[in-house]
Amino acid sequence: MAADFRSQMSLGLWFLLILASSFAEAFYIPGWSIRSYKDNEAIPLLVNKVYSDNTQLQYAYYDLPFVCPPTGVRHAGSSLLSGQTISLNLGEVLRGDRIAQSDIELVMGKDQECSFLCTKTVEREDIKRAREMVQEGYVVEWIVDNLPGATRFVTVDKSKKYYAAGFKMGYKEIAPSSGKMRHYINNHLTIVIRYRKAPGKAGARGGKVVVAFEVYTKSIGPQARKESGCPADISEADSPMELYLPSNSTDTDFSLQYPYSSYHPPESEIDIEDGATLDIPYSYSVYWREDNNIEWAHRWDLYFVNQEEGSRIHWLAIINSLIISGSLSAIVAMILTRTIRGDIKTYKDAALEDGKLKSKRKSRPGSGARTPKGEKPGAGLLDQVGDTENDADVSSDEEALEDVTGWKLLHGDVFRTPTYGRILAPLVGSGMQLLFMAVGLLILSSLGILNPSFRGGFVSVGIGLFVFAGVFSGYFSGRVYKTFGGTNWRKNLLITAILFPGLLFALVFILNLFVWAQASSTALPFGTLVGIVLLWLCIQLPLVYVGSWYGYTRTGAWEHPTKTTSIPRQLPIQPWYIRSPSSILLAGLIPFAVIFIELLFVFQSLWQEKSGYYYVFGFLSVVSIILILTIAEVTIVTIYIKLCSEDYNWWWHSFFVGGGSAIWVFLYCIWYYLTKLHIHGFISSLLFFSYSFIACVVYGLLCGTVGFLTAYAFVRRIYGAIKAD
Numbered sequence: 135m136a137a138d139f140r141s142q143m144s145l146g147l148w149f150l151l152i153l154a155s156s157f158a159e160a161f162y163i164p165g166w167s168i169r170s171y172k173d174n175e176a177i178p179l180l181v182n183k184v185y186s187d188n189t190q191l192q193y194a195y196y197d198l199p200f201v202c203p204p205t206g207v208r209h210a211g212s213s214l215l216s217g218q219t220i221s222l223n224l225g226e227v228l229r230g231d232r233i234a235q236s237d238i239e240l241v242m243g244k245d246q247e248c249s250f251l252c253t254k255t256v257e258r259e260d261i262k263r264a265r266e267m268v269q270e271g272y273v274v275e276w277i278v279d280n281l282p283g284a285t286r287f288v289t290v291d292k293s294k295k296y297y298a299a300g301f302k303m304g305y306k307e308i309a310p311s312s313g314k315m316r317h318y319i320n321n322h323l324t325i326v327i328r329y330r331k332a333p334g335k336a337g338a339r340g341g342k343v344v345v346a347f348e349v350y351t352k353s354i355g356p357q358a359r360k361e362s363g364c365p366a367d368i369s370e371a372d373s374p375m376e377l378y379l380p381s382n383s384t385d386t387d388f389s390l391q392y393p394y395s396s397y398h399p400p401e402s403e404i405d406i407e408d409g410a411t412l413d414i415p416y417s418y419s420v421y422w423r424e425d426n427n428i429e430w431a432h433r434w435d436l437y438f439v440n441q442e443e444g445s446r447i448h449w450l451a452i453i454n455s456l457i458i459s460g461s462l463s464a465i466v467a468m469i470l471t472r473t474i475r476g477d478i479k480t481y482k483d484a485a486l487e488d489g490k491l492k493s494k495r496k497s498r499p500g501s502g503a504r505t506p507k508g509e510k511p512g513a514g515l516l517d518q519v520g521d522t523e524n525d526a527d528v529s530s531d532e533e534a535l536e537d538v539t540g541w542k543l544l545h546g547d548v549f550r551t552p553t554y555g556r557i558l559a560p561l562v563g564s565g566m567q568l569l570f571m572a573v574g575l576l577i578l579s580s581l582g583i584l585n586p587s588f589r590g591g592f593v594s595v596g597i598g599l600f601v602f603a604g605v606f607s608g609y610f611s612g613r614v615y616k617t618f619g620g621t622n623w624r625k626n627l628l629i630t631a632i633l634f635p636g637l638l639f640a641l642v643f644i645l646n647l648f649v650w651a652q653a654s655s656t657a658l659p660f661g662t663l664v665g666i667v668l669l670w671l672c673i674q675l676p677l678v679y680v681g682s683w684y685g686y687t688r689t690g691a692w693e694h695p696t697k698t699t700s701i702p703r704q705l706p707i708q709p710w711y712i713r714s715p716s717s718i719l720l721a722g723l724i725p726f727a728v729i730f731i732e733l734l735f736v737f738q739s740l741w742q743e744k745s746g747y748y749y750v751f752g753f754l755s756v757v758s759i760i761l762i763l764t765i766a767e768v769t770i771v772t773i774y775i776k777l778c779s780e781d782y783n784w785w786w787h788s789f790f791v792g793g794g795s796a797i798w799v800f801l802y803c804i805w806y807y808l809t810k811l812h813i814h815g816f817i818s819s820l821l822f823f824s825y826s827f828i829a830c831v832v833y834g835l836l837c838g839t840v841g842f843l844t845a846y847a848f849v850r851r852i853y854g855a856i857k858a859d
Contacts, residue, residue, distance in 0.1 A: 168430060169279060170332035170341030176211025177240040177327075177344070180220070180277040182233045183655050184303060186270045187742055188812045190821040191654040194232035195274060198267075199260040200319070202252035202416050205237050224597060224665070225590025230656035233277065240278065240327065242342060243422050250363030251416040258379055258410055264304070265317040265377045273300035278327065279344040280587055281433065286348050297436040301349040304377070318374040320351035322365065323418045328425040345428040346436065356415060364417050379410050434586050438749050448753040451731035455760040458728050462767035469774055541777035545853055546699035548777065552785035555618035558842075560630040561789065563611025563678075565839025568832055570603035571596055576758060579751035586749075597669070604631065604674040608681025609689075616691040627682035631675045634835065638828065639666065645824050648817055692846075695854035705781055712779050714787060721772045722794025725764050725837065729795075730802065732757045737806055741813075741822070762840055765792050769841040770848050777849075784845060792841015796834030800826060 171177055181195040196204060196217060204217025214220065214235040222231055237251065256264070276283040284297035304319040328346035331337040353374035358366040365371060428436070541548075552558060575596050578584045584591050611630040612623055620626055643663070650657040658666075710716055732754060772791045773784050803826040807813065813822055 168332065168336070168343055170336040170343050171242040171329075172340050172342070173243045175242045176209065177242060177278060178209070178212035178214075179236045179238045179240055179325075180233050181236045182231055182275040182277055182282075184267070184272045184274050185230070185300070186267075186272045188270050188818075189815060190656075190813065190818040191649070191652050192230040192656050193653070194234075194655045196234055197232075197653070197655070198264075200254060200256045200264045200414065202237070202254055204234070207237065209235070209237065209239055211240075223590045223594045224662070225593030225595075227590075227658065227662050228593050229590055230654070231590065232655045236276070238325075238418060240325070240420060242329070244420075245422060246418075246420040248362075248364035248368060248417055248419050251418060253363065253413050253415045255411050255413050257412075261377050261379060261412060264319060268304035268306055268317045268319065268377065272303045274303055275300045276347075276349065278347045280589070281344060281347040282437075283325070283347050283349040284437065286350075295436065296438075297346075297348075299437060301351050304353065317377045318353040319377055319414060320353050321375050321414055321416050322352045322354045322368065324350040324352065325418060325420045326350065326423060327420070328423050328428065330424060330426050330428065330430070333430070343430045345425060345430055345433045354415075354417075356413060359415065363415055368419065375414060377412075379412050434749075437586070447731065448735070448750055451729075452753065452756055452760070454731060455728040455757055455764070458724060459760050459764045459767070462724070462764060462771070466767045466770050469771065541774070541780075541852070543780060544703070544777060544782045545696040547703050547782040548784070548849060548853060549694040549696060550698050550702060550782060551618045552783070555785070556615070556620060556626065556629070557633075558786060558789065559611045559615035559618060559620070559626060560633050561835060562614050562839050562842055563607040563609075563630045564634040565835040565837075565842075566610045567600060567603040567607035568836040569839060570606050571599040572758070572836060574599040576751060576755045580755050584751075601669050601674045602677065604677035605681035607631075608678035608683075609685035610681075611678075612682035612685035613689055613691065616686050623682060623686040626686075627678055630682065631678040635670055635674065639670065641824065641828065645821060648820060652817055692850075695850060703780070703782070705783075706779065708779055708781055712776055712781065714790065717772055717776070717787070718790045718794040719797065721768045721791045722796070722798055724768050725761055725795035726798035726802070728761050728764050729757055729799075733799070733802060737803075737810075741806070741811055761837075765795075765837050765840050766844040768792075769845045773845045773848060784849065785842070788845030789838040789842040792844070793834035793836075793838030795837060796830045799833060800830040803830070 183192050183194055184198065185192040195201065204215075206215050206217055208215050212235050216235050216237045219232060219234045222233065226233070239249070273285075274283075282299040283301055284299050285301050286295055286297060288295045301323070302320060304317060306315055306317050308314065309316050326346075326348040327344060328348070329342045329344050332341035332343045352368070352371070354365045354368065354371040355373040355375050357372050360366055575584070575592065578595060579592065584595060607630055608627055611626060615623060615626045642658075646658050646663070735750070736754075769788050769791050773788055776784055776787060803823070807819075807822060811822070813819060
């Protein structure tokens with residue numbers, strides 16, 4: 135049974151290695167259909183949200199009090215009224231998307247020099263909030279043909295261009311005369327849509343596809359405007375649109391004498407409620423440009439910044455991981471092929487010598503030799519070690535057994551049921567559930583099925599895989615639980631189904647209260663929370679039940695190669711490097727060294743470039759496979775050293791050693807927060823550390839399960855080899 139498990143695990147790892155190596159650079163699968171447009175066909179423009187790299191709080195675009203509100207009119211090319219939100223999947227809701235139809239009209243191939251949108255009248259409180267959001271560096275996300283509006287940049291050598299999703303809501307600058315900070319809002323947007331001829335039959339019929347969506351911002355004051363509301367001269371605006379209203383407490387004569395003075399007296403609390411208003415005019419321009427240099431299937435590539443340089447660093451990460459894993463493989467191979475083989479040979483020679491001594495004593499009946507009470511005829515060394523029966527030939531036995539030391543003496547205790555095994559079994563089950571989810575996500579992402587065009591797909595599919603992997607969670611939890619001698623499997627399945635998912639849901643619910651108080655779009659609606667609970671209780675719980683029933687009642691416990699004695703051995707004093715805290719930290723540092731380079735890209739994508747997209751899942755898959763192999767090797771070495779020190783408490787230790795690198799990952803999160811990020815504010819910091827803690831717990835459970843199962847297979851193998859001899 136153990137051989138089957140090891141063979142299945144090895145086969146799965148090799149399959150993933152070959153698959154990930156084949157897709158070292160994840161490619162993009164366009165999708166099932168390409169949307170083409172003909173000349174003069176209307177194309178809807180959708181507005182989504184605003185977000186910033188300096189805070190974790192996002193807001194729906196139409197929830198902002200200083201932007202043009204939707205008119206509620208149905209425009210050509212869309213079946214929705216302006217302001218009406220589209221249907222979102224679970225992943226989009228969880229990531230804070232709030233996509234709605236806008237009033238901006240786009241017509242394929244038709245340029246619009248200027249179109250007036252609205253004049254928004256705002257009060258001081260609204261202006262204050264706009265200034266704060268400009269200060270925080272918020273950017274706006276609009277969507278055309280599933281492409282986010284982008285700000286265009288060029289590389290230092292000006293050889294290539296690349297995109298950053300979103301465009302700045304406004305900007306700030308220091309006035310040279312006063313040295314004070316000024317905030318301006320971008321109230322005129324120039325939209326550039328790049329297109330090319332559609333491939334296939336659609337192109338032959340005059341169809342065109344959108345390959346790029348660029349947005350250029352400008353701040354234009356209210357002066358010199360046409361009757362339509364558009365600026366008289368967009369390129370030569372007199373002054374930008376500043377987010378400021380003069381204070382009513384300012385000296386009236388001073389304001390009249392210096393109407394355009396750079397001195398801005400600060401607003402007082404009384405001014406906030408004085409009812410003063412500011413009119414902000416909004417307008418936009420649209421230009422269509424044909425671009426045959428961008429393929430539709432590769433239109434997302436421009437959003438991947440420094441792709442070539444990043445690929446070199448990813449290869450460096452893989453080489454670093456291979457060196458570490460290769461060194462560990464050599465150590466493990468030496469332990470398995472030389473050290474353990476030598477130990478087994480020594481054990482076999484001692485057992486043979488023990489048999490000769492007994493034969494001599496039996497051939498001399500007058501010597502006074504007697505058979506100890508309870509000893510079976512022909513009992514070997516496994517049944518003799520630790521026997522304290524006093525007779526005339528004990529000294530001869532001790533001489534024959536003096537070479538049998540270390541892990542070989544633990545045959546009667548090594549499979550002793552661990553303390554709190556009823557908790558360890560559900561944790562192993564949850565770890566297998568997370569491992570199945572992670573493997574599924576990596577495979578689908580490496581194949582390009584989960585790509586940026588599938589908005590929210592990574593989170594949605596991940597949740598689906600996690601829920602349906604409940605059957606694996608129940609199976610492994612039930613089987614490990616029975617191996618530990620548990621009898622109440624229904625109680626175990628409830629703990630398995632509730633422990634990790636329940637704690638995770640409780641933490642998310644508490645965080646959601648803080649986000650909801652800030653009116654952020656990342657706050658989960660009540661209906662979404664109810665849907666998650668239903669997924670949990672109505673789908674995952676029955677699947678855990680099925681898996682647990684099959685693993686406990688039909689498959690049963692794993693059989694151990696040796697029997698456990700009734701009285702446990704006394705543990706000797708352990709060196710500092712074998713004790714649990716030190717051993718876990720030291721062992722966890724090695725897997726962390728395998729992944730820390732790739733972690734930099736993942737963190738940058740998650741926290742510093744929330745508008746960007748992590749795209750090299752092929753590299754991540756290869757690093758993940760090397761990580762699993764490294765954890766397995768580190769666990770084998772650590773558990774072997776622990777057993778050689780005559781410490782049989784390896785069950786929990788193997789789990790913590792496997793997940794020990796999660797501690798280093800969390801410390802890395804703290805370092806990243808202090809040195810790389812500019813997040814400030816209690817809520818944003820709370821969200822960062824809470825999400826980081828959740829991610830580290832998930833990572834620790836997954837890796838801890840790998841370590842536990844590897845150690846169990848290793849221990850069964852070496853003690854099974856002794857029994858066979």
